[in-house]
Amino acid sequence: MSMRSPVHRPWTRMTTVALSSAAAIAMVAAVSLRSSSAAPAERGLTFSNASGVHRTIALTGAIDTGNPFFQELGTNGRTCFSCHRPAEAWSITPEELSARFAATDGLDPVFRTNDGSNCEGADVSTLAARRQAFSLLLAKGLIRIALEVPQNAEFEVDDVDDPYHCGSVFSSIAAYRRPLPTTNLRFISAVMWDGRQTTPLGSIHDDLLEQTRDAVTTHAAGAPPSASQLRDIVEFELGLFTAQVRGNGSGTLTEPIARGGPEALSHQSFCLGINDPLQMLPAKRGACLKGSSGLDPVVFTLFNRWLDADSPERTSIARGERVFNTRTFVIANVAGLNGGPQDPVQGPIASGTCTICHDTPNAGNHSVAMALNIGLADAAQRTPDLPLYTLRHKVTGEVTQTTDPGRAMVTGKWADVGKFKGPVLRGLAARAPYFHNGAAATLEEALDFYEKRFQLGLSPEERADLIAFLKSL
Ligand code: HEC
Ligand code: HEC
Numbered sequence: 001m002s003m004r005s006p007v008h009r010p011w012t013r014m015t016t017v018a019l020s021s022a023a024a025i026a027m028v029a030a031v032s033l034r035s036s037s038a039a040p041a042e043r044g045l046t047f048s049n050a051s052g053v054h055r056t057i058a059l060t061g062a063i064d065t066g067n068p069f070f071q072e073l074g075t076n077g078r079t080c081f082s083c084h085r086p087a088e089a090w091s092i093t094p095e096e097l098s099a100r101f102a103a104t105d106g107l108d109p110v111f112r113t114n115d116g117s118n119c120e121g122a123d124v125s126t127l128a129a130r131r132q133a134f135s136l137l138l139a140k141g142l143i144r145i146a147l148e149v150p151q152n153a154e155f156e157v158d159d160v161d162d163p164y165h166c167g168s169v170f171s172s173i174a175a176y177r178r179p180l181p182t183t184n185l186r187f188i189s190a191v192m193w194d195g196r197q198t199t200p201l202g203s204i205h206d207d208l209l210e211q212t213r214d215a216v217t218t219h220a221a222g223a224p225p226s227a228s229q230l231r232d233i234v235e236f237e238l239g240l241f242t243a244q245v246r247g248n249g250s251g252t253l254t255e256p257i258a259r260g261g262p263e264a265l266s267h268q269s270f271c272l273g274i275n276d277p278l279q280m281l282p283a284k285r286g287a288c289l290k291g292s293s294g295l296d297p298v299v300f301t302l303f304n305r306w307l308d309a310d311s312p313e314r315t316s317i318a319r320g321e322r323v324f325n326t327r328t329f330v331i332a333n334v335a336g337l338n339g340g341p342q343d344p345v346q347g348p349i350a351s352g353t354c355t356i357c358h359d360t361p362n363a364g365n366h367s368v369a370m371a372l373n374i375g376l377a378d379a380a381q382r383t384p385d386l387p388l389y390t391l392r393h394k395v396t397g398e399v400t401q402t403t404d405p406g407r408a409m410v411t412g413k414w415a416d417v418g419k420f421k422g423p424v425l426r427g428l429a430a431r432a433p434y435f436h437n438g439a440a441a442t443l444e445e446a447l448d449f450y451e452k453r454f455q456l457g458l459s460p461e462e463r464a465d466l467i468a469f470l471k472s473l
Contacts, residue, residue, distance in 0.1 A: 008452070016031070016378075020395060023232055024277075025383065029336070033430045036168050040258035041434070042058055042463075042471075043061065043062075043222070043406055044056050044057035044058065044262065045063050045086045046245070047057050047059075047086065047087040047430065048459070049089075049094070049233075049244075049297065049429050050429065050431040050470075051244065051247060051429035051471040051472075052063055052244055052245075052246040052247055052250075052429065052472075053244070053245050053246040053250050054089060054242060054243060054244045054245060054427055054429065054430045055242070055243070055261065055262055056086050056089075056090070056183060056240055056241065056242040056243045056262060056468070057240075057241050057262045057266060057353065058225070058239045058240055058241075059239035059240075059241075059261060059266060060239050063086070063240075064236060065229075065450050067236045067420040068225065068229045068232050069081065069084075069182075069231055069232075069233050069236050069237070070140070070164050070235050072221070073216045073222050073225045073229065074216055074218070074219070074220025074221045074222025075220070075221045075222055076109055076112050076114065076216075076220060076221045077109030077112075078091050078109040078110065078219055078220040078221075078395060079109075079220070080182065080215065080233065082109050082110045082219075083093070083110060083132055083143065083179045083219065084179060084181070084182040086183075086242070087430070088430055088431050089181050089183065089242050089427030089428075089429075089430035089431040090181040090182045090183040090240070090242060090427075090431075091141070091178060091180065091181050092141045092430040093141055093178055093429075093430075093433075094138060094139055094140060094141050094433070095267070095432060095433060097110065097137060097138055097141060097328075098138055100367075101130075101134070101138060102130070105127055105128075105130070105150050105300070106124070106127060106130035106131065106134065110121040110137070111124070111130060111134050111137070112221075112242045112356075114136050114141060114218070114219075114221055114469075115143050115144045115145065115146070115218065115219060116134055116165065116443040117133040117134050117144070117177075118133060118144065118164040119133070119136070119144075119164050119165075119167075120122045120144070120174075120199060121148070121167035121415065122168065122436030131358075132332075135385070136176050136385060136429070139385065139439070140178075140385075140433055140438035141178055141179070141433065141438055142176040142177060142178060142437065143176070143177060143178075143179060143219075143436055144175070144176055144428070145174070145175045145176070145177050146172055146173075146174055146175075147172060147173055147174075147409040148171060148409075149171055149172060149176055149260075149409065149412075149423055150410070150411070150412035151412070152407065152412055153394075153408070153412030154267050154389045154392060154394055154395070154412055154413055154414040155392060155393050155394060155408070155412075155414050155417075156170070156391070156392055157170040157171075157173060157389055157390070157391060158170075158390040158391065158392040158399065159389070159390040160173070160387055160388070160389050160390070161387060161388040161390075162387040163384060163385060163386070163387065164387075173387075173389055173404075173409065174238055174258075174387065175192055175405075176386060176387075176404070176437060177404070177436050177437065178193075178436060178437070178438050180192070180193065180423060181242065181424065181427060181428065181431065182237045182245075183237070183239050183240040183242040184240070184241055184242055184265065184424045184426050184427070185204070185208065185237050185240070186238055186241075186270060186358050187268075187270050187363035187365055187367075188365060188424065189272050189273075189282070189360075189365065189366060189367055189369045189421075190366075190367050190369035190371070190421045191204065191207045191208060191211050193406070193420045193421060193423075193436040194370050194371065194407045194409060194410050194419070194420060194421070195371055195407060195410065195421055196405050196409075196410040197210055197211040197214070197444045198369050199284060200284065201283055201284055202284065202285060202286065203285040204272075204284075204285050204286055205234060205238065205286075206285075208234045208237065208238070209230045209234055211233070212230050212233050212234055213225065213230060221263065234459075235417055241262035241263075241265045241266040242262055242426060242427040242430075243259040243260060243261050243262045243265050243426045243473060244260060244261070244426075244427065244428075244429050244430075244471070244472050244473055245260065245262070245312075245390075247313060247317070247468075247472050248469065249312075249313030250311060250313040250314050250317055250468075251311070251313075251391025253302075253303075253317075253472050254291060257275045257305040257306070257397045258302060258303050258305065258306060259301065259302045259362075259396070260302050260303065260315075260472055262472070264362075265362060265363070265426060266300070268363065269359060269361075270360065270361075270363070270367075271286060271287060271288035271289070272284055272286050272287040272288060272367060272368065272369075273287050273288045273291060273292060273367055273368050274288055274359075274361065274367045274401065275292050275293060275295060275296055275299065275359045275361055275367055276291070276295070276358065276359055276368050277294060277295035277356055277359060277366050278344050278345070278368075279282075279291040279292055279293070279294055280368045280370070282368055282369065284369075295355065295356065295359060297325050297326055297353045297356075298325045298326070298355075299324075299325055299355040299358060299360070299361055299362070299364065300321050300324060300325060300362055300364065300469075301321075301362065302321065302362060302472075302473075303317045303318045303321045303359070303469070303472065304318060304321060304322070305318075306317065306318035307322070313461060313468065315463065316372045316465045316469075317465070317468045317469050317472050318463035318469075319461075319465040319469075320463075320466045320467065320468045320470070320472075321469045322465075323458070323462050323466045323469070324353075324354045324355065324358075324466060324469055324470075325353065325354070325355055326351065326353060327354075327456070327458070327462065327466075328352060329352055329353075329455065329456045330348050330349065330350055330352060330454065331348065331349040331356060331454060332347075332348035332349070332374060333348075334374055335372065335373035335415060335416075335417075335418065336370055336371055336373055336416075336417060336419050337349075337357070337370075337372055339415075340375065340415070342415055352454070356423055357372060357374075358425060359421045360424075363424050363425070363426060364420055364424060364426065365421070365423055365424040365425065366421060366424030366473070369421070370421075371406065371407040371419035371420055371421055372420070372421075372422065373406070373417070373418040373420075374420075374453060375418070375435075375453050376400045376435050376436065376437065376439055377403045377404040377405075377406060377416065377417075377420075377437070378401075378402065378403075379401035379402065381403070381439065381449075382401075382403050383439070386403040386404075386437065387403065388401055388402070388403055389401065389402055389403070389404075389405065391405060391414075391417060398414075400417055401419050402417055403436060403437065404418070404434070404436065405417050405418065406418050406420050407419035407444075420436050425470070425473055426473045427473065428443060428470055428471065429443075429470075429471045429472075429473070430469045433445075434446045435449075441465050443471060446470075447463060447466065447467065
């Protein structure tokens with residue numbers, strides 16, 4: 001794999017930077033070799049994380065670091081690997097970004113002002129300036145996504161309270177979002193947090209081709225790659241499966257009676273609409289042949305046989321899985337689900353579960369493209385490091401405030417403000433922070449959010465079990 005770029009390098013530092021990414025890949029390969037020599041049955045890329053160990057396998061056997069995914073296809077030194085790293089479950093984390101910043105004085109290609117900095121074209125002339133310019137990337141692993149207000153939007157941007165004073169115009173907004181993992185993609189029903197790269201009818205495979213083209217032209221500031229490069233990248237991504245394989249207390253998560261880890265996941269069957277509580281049958285290619293017969297709330301069946309295991313860590317994980325599947329709470333006022341007359345469900349869902357929305361068997365994402373507003377972008381959740389947009393409905397004059405309009409920037413619909421997709425829940429331990437805007441630094445904080453939003457009323461034991469389970473995914 002060539003890490004050398006034919007284009008002129010603005011900084012001499014770039015050589016070191018390129019070498020360091022090459023070294024990172026070499027390390028990836030070395031880790032892979034080490035794990036396979038230690039345990040011949042194991043294949044793939046294995047990394048440790050705060051909760052244990054996670055692994056990625058490729059359907060094709062070896063993880064092909066010669067794939068264009070790891071190559072510079074643009075003009076700013078970036079590759080897909082700049083923001084999608086196997087050690088971080090194919091996302092990026094503040095810890096690793098801080099290490100990369102320190103190792104390169106903030107000159108690694110991830111630190112580019114086209115979308116890595118808080119403001120476009122920020123001052124990056126000194127180390128101190130760079131630390132400030134990339135503060136959201138460093139603190140929360142957030143990338144700035146510039147989005148135009150759609151032509152016929154029902155709303156306009158009335159005002160923005162921008163902590164960075166980027167001086168943006170009201171015809172567009174900056175959304176600061178977490179890179180979604182480029183693994184376990186075989187289960188996704190919508191591409192991107194707001195589903196903007198999902199077509200109504202085409203296959204997810206074809207949507208990913210378009211997504212890749214755009215990733216190169218935007219993040220990497222390049223010309224569109226060739227059809228064969230696009231195909232190679234998408235085949236590569238769709239062949240990857242990532243999951244936790246060891247827990248600090250529980251030991252292996254993949255032993256005979258447990259079914260954690262990427263191997264089992266790679267055998268998990270999926271079609272769009274599988275296990276959907278509303279029995280929706282998407283028109284998209286790749287949809288299930290017939291609608292599901294309603295929700296089987298038991299979405300995760302990885303650890304149920306550990307309920308009477310000898311180890312307390314294992315029984316805790318098994319109980320946590322049961323909490324996730326079947327512990328009920330009231331789900332009310334979720335726009336897209338039961339937020340108003342335009343939504344498919346009228347009124348509160350009295351016996352809601354986590355799996356009402358996280359319904360894909362053993363993957364945990366929403367099996368249909370149905371963006372939901374669970375309130376993360378609400379003004380009430382706003383942290384001082386995020387901008388707050390004031391949107392005004394053009395006809396009714398109604399006003400709302402949000403840190404990210406989400407799906408509304410795709411459809412232009414007022415009702416879609418603050419809606420995002422329910423993401424895949426595997427490999428969580430390796431890729432904090434969570435939610436589209438990195439609002440939850442830990443899984444504990446993610447549960448704090450849910451506790452407040454839905455008044456779960458979890459007992460301390462239920463909460464500890466649920467966290468142990470989420471860390472084992
Ligand atoms: C500068 C960082 C960055 C680079 C470089 C980058 N991505 Fe991403 N990627 C993101 C962010 C941020 C998102 C989420 C954006 C959103 O949803 O609005 C994302 C989302 C995705 C998704 C969507 C996954 C899902 O579940 O919907 C795929 C697939 C993807 N990227 C593939 C790629 C590929 C392929 C490349 C290289 C051609 C690439 N990315 C380069 C930051 C990056
Ligand atoms: C009403 C639908 C709904 C319910 C119920 C629900 N979720 Fe979610 N979940 C979502 C959506 C939508 C997102 C993405 C939200 C965002 O980032 O804006 C999400 C995101 C998450 C994430 C973050 C994943 C990531 O990659 O950042 C975790 C963890 C999670 N949910 C766990 C749970 C748990 C545990 C429960 C039960 C206590 C639960 N969810 C109940 C819809 C739901």
